[in-house]
Amino acid sequence: MALVKYNNRSILNVTALDSLASGGLNLLATNNITSGVSSSSFTSNIDSTYDTYLFKFINMHPASTNTHFRVNFRDGGSNFDASKTTTTFFSRHKEDDSNASLGYDNSRDLANGTGYQDIYFDTGANASDECGSGTLFLFSPSSTTFVKHFMSVSSSYGDTPRAYHNFMAGYCNTTSAIDGVDFKFSSGNIDSGVIKMYGLSKS
Amino acid sequence: MALNFCNNNSLSAITSIPAAISGGGLNLISTQTASSSSTLSFTSGIDSTYKEYIFKFINMHPVTDTAKLQVNFRDGSTAFDATKTTTVFNAQHPEAGGDGELSYQAGNDIAQGTGYQDLTRNTGNGNDESTSGMLHLFDPSNTTFVKHFICESNSYFGNDQTEKLHIVGYCNVTAAIDGVDFKFSSGNIDSGVIKLYGVS
Numbered sequence: 001m002a003l004v005k006y007n008n009r010s011i012l013n014v015t016a017l018d019s020l021a022s023g024g025l026n027l028l029a030t031n032n033i034t035s036g037v038s039s040s041s042f043t044s045n046i047d048s049t050y051d052t053y054l055f056k057f058i059n060m061h062p063a064s065t066n067t068h069f070r071v072n073f074r075d076g077g078s079n080f081d082a083s084k085t086t087t088t089f090f091s092r093h094k095e096d097d098s099n100a101s102l103g104y105d106n107s108r109d110l111a112n113g114t115g116y117q118d119i120y121f122d123t124g125a126n127a128s129d130e131c132g133s134g135t136l137f138l139f140s141p142s143s144t145t146f147v148k149h150f151m152s153v154s155s156s157y158g159d160t161p162r163a164y165h166n167f168m169a170g171y172c173n174t175t176s177a178i179d180g181v182d183f184k185f186s187s188g189n190i191d192s193g194v195i196k197m198y199g200l201s202k203s
Numbered sequence: 204m205a206l207n208f209c210n211n212n213s214l215s216a217i218t219s220i221p222a223a224i225s226g227g228g229l230n231l232i233s234t235q236t237a238s239s240s241s242t243l244s245f246t247s248g249i250d251s252t253y254k255e256y257i258f259k260f261i262n263m264h265p266v267t268d269t270a271k272l273q274v275n276f277r278d279g280s281t282a283f284d285a286t287k288t289t290t291v292f293n294a295q296h297p298e299a300g301g302d303g304e305l306s307y308q309a310g311n312d313i314a315q316g317t318g319y320q321d322l323t324r325n326t327g328n329g330n331d332e333s334t335s336g337m338l339h340l341f342d343p344s345n346t347t348f349v350k351h352f353i354c355e356s357n358s359y360f361g362n363d364q365t366e367k368l369h370i371v372g373y374c375n376v377t378a379a380i381d382g383v384d385f386k387f388s389s390g391n392i393d394s395g396v397i398k399l400y401g402v403s
Contacts, residue, residue, distance in 0.1 A: 025228020027403055056402070058254045058341050059348045091307060091369065093290035097314035102292040102307040129377050133255075133341040133351040155341075155351040155371040163288045165353070165371035194254055198228055 025054070029197045036063055036189035042197050043074070043180040048142040050199030055136040057119075057154075057183065057195045064188030065124035066159050069132055070116035073141075073148070073172050074180030081114040082148075082178060086170030088118065094162040112173055116184065120156035120166040125191065132156030134166070141178035147171040148178050229257070232399045237392035239266065245399050246277070246382040251344035253401030258340070260356075260385065260397045262333040265326050267390030269361035271311075272326055272334050273319035276350070276374050277382030284317040285350075285380060289372030293324065297364035308368070315375065319386065322354055323368055326387070327361035333395070334358040336368075343380035349373040350380050 028045045046053060060069055072080035088108040093100045108118045120132045134154025141148050151169040158164045172178055183195060232248040249256060263272050275283035291311040296303035311321040326334045336356030343350055354370040374380055385397060 025402070027228060056255060059345060059351075061348065091290040091292045091371070093288060093312045093314065093372075095288045095315050095375070100290065100307055100309045100312055102305070129348045129375075131348045131351070134353065153353060155353050155373065157349055157351075157373055161288075163290045163372045165290050165292075165369060196254070 024201050026050070026199045026201060027196060028199050031195045033190050033193050033195075036191055038189055039182050039184035040190060040195050041080075041180060041182045045197070045199070046138075046141050046179050046181065051140050051202055052200040053138045053141060054198040054200060055138070055181065055195060056198070057136070057193060058133045059131040060133070060193035061131045061191045062123060062125050062185045062188055063191040064185065066122055067124065067188055068118045068121035068186040069123065069156070070118055070184055070186055071136060071152075072116045072182050073178045074182070075172060075174045075176040075178055080180060080182040082172040082174055083112050083114050084110050084117055084170050084172055085112050086110045086117050086168060088166070088168045090167065091165040092158065092162050094160055099160075099162055108168075110170065116186070117168065117170065118186070119152050119168055120154045120164060122158045122160070122164070123156050124159040130157040130159075130161070131193070138178065138181065144175050144177055146175070147173050228403050230401045230403060232401050234396060234398045237263070237395045239391045239393055241391050242384050242386040243392060243397050244382060244384045248399060248401075249343050249381050249383065253403065254342050255402040256340045256343060257400045257402060258338040258383065258397055259400070260337070260395065261335050263326065263335070263395035264333045264393045265328050265387045265390055266393045267387065268328040269325045270328070270387035270389050271321045272323040272356070273321055273386055273388055274338060274354075275319045275384050276380045277384070278374060278376045278378040278380055283382065283384040285374040285376055286315055286317055287313050287320060287372050287374055288315055289313045289320055289370060291321070291368065291370050293366055293368045295360065295364055295366040297362070299363070313372065319388070320370065320372070321388070322356050322370060323358040324366060325360050326358045328393070329359075332359035332361070340380065340383065346377050346379055348377065349375050
């Protein structure tokens, strides 16, 4: 039980509120990466408590150059290998004012593939200030009736250098529950970054 | 003063809690309401407290027809002039029907510029015309990385169509961003509300 202290006008030092709704966004876990790790996994608290889960990845910085930030999902067992069909497109613009374009990227989508899905790409470690940030929504992961939809939007610093606006969406083509999510780069470690997982209150 | 009740193992009927206790994921930091204002600036509350800040701009209504809602960032001193590289595209569809359009907007992006970034291409000033949307700013106090931002807006275009504009980019500085300024490209902000939230 939390310790609760009163003064004349307010409550102090409350560390838990048993019956007070905490609001729409409920922070479930934070992976704070401060030294190189091969991946960042969330393997608990993804269940039927919430219908929507939100991952926020902030300043994800790779150890390698020209690498892609990726995600995969666990649908039973211990492997992150759910079958996925996805679609991706982007908008981009270089710092030298060239390469301004909006396009679909056939090389980044999956057609019932089990591999990792790119969230953003071509970011690097050429400069210490390069990174990417964004969000990933995962809908109703515990459903055993429907496929599991997910959507991501991110901003990233491309290696060349350029600004990338990355859109990715798709579904895990399985009726098994999704109970884990894993993030990594296509090559090399995650050098640093923060990933937070939230559940969105049902009511 | 709020009434608070205790039972044996929990608190109930609490209507307010000390500011030091987070109320959940989205924490309202400040609200600004325009009234024929030249700009709406947020110059406090943007620091290392949160890793992500969200601005929600609601019914931004310009004095001048077809003005563009714009944003800029402060990276030290008093000027809103952080160097930025951005990329922009839109989807639009007129009230009269016909084909919609999805295209890159080279006239609204920035390549290492310090000027204001367009958040809309055109907002009408008719009585019922306005722009609403949201701007996410990531880790503004970080002094190692560039500062990413993501924005999407929907506008009542001056010639009677809807336009969704998507803007992302980064302030290409390692200095902390400690202020954000909104204005229209010409004329004042006649009315509108901008709310600043921190994400726990």
